[in-house]
Amino acid sequence: MNHDVLTALDALRAAGAARFDPVSWHYMQTLAERAQAQGGPAQALLEGKLQVAMHDIQSRMDAAPWRPRLPLCQAPPRR
Numbered sequence: 001m002n003h004d005v006l007t008a009l010d011a012l013r014a015a016g017a018a019r020f021d022p023v024s025w026h027y028m029q030t031l032a033e034r035a036q037a038q039g040g041p042a043q044a045l046l047e048g049k050l051q052v053a054m055h056d057i058q059s060r061m062d063a064a065p066w067r068p069r070l071p072l073c074q075a076p077p078r079r
Contacts, residue, residue, distance in 0.1 A: 001036045005047055008054055017057050020064070028053050 009032055018025040028050060035046035 001032070001043065002047055005035075005050060005054075006032070009050075012054060012057065015061065017061065020061050021057055024053060024057050028057070 009028065012025075012028075017028075031046050031050040031053065035043050035050060038046060
């Protein structure tokens with residue numbers, strides 16, 4: 001699978017995409033897993049669908065009036 005796609009997926013994970021839209025996140029994970037298991041035209045097709053889904057969620061996150069909060073284990077300490 002394309003390294004750039006995996007890097008972008010990791011960046012979305014770090015940005016809170018799974019909390020922002022859990023259903024879309026699950027769809028993207030499933031596409032990524034299937035793409036890794038395929039080769040040739042099937043892999044290219046799945047990667048294309050994954051890129052479209054990643055662009056969509058990134059656009060919606062950018063337009064959202066709020067950002068997903070960090071999980072408690074990653075939240076900065078209170079002062």
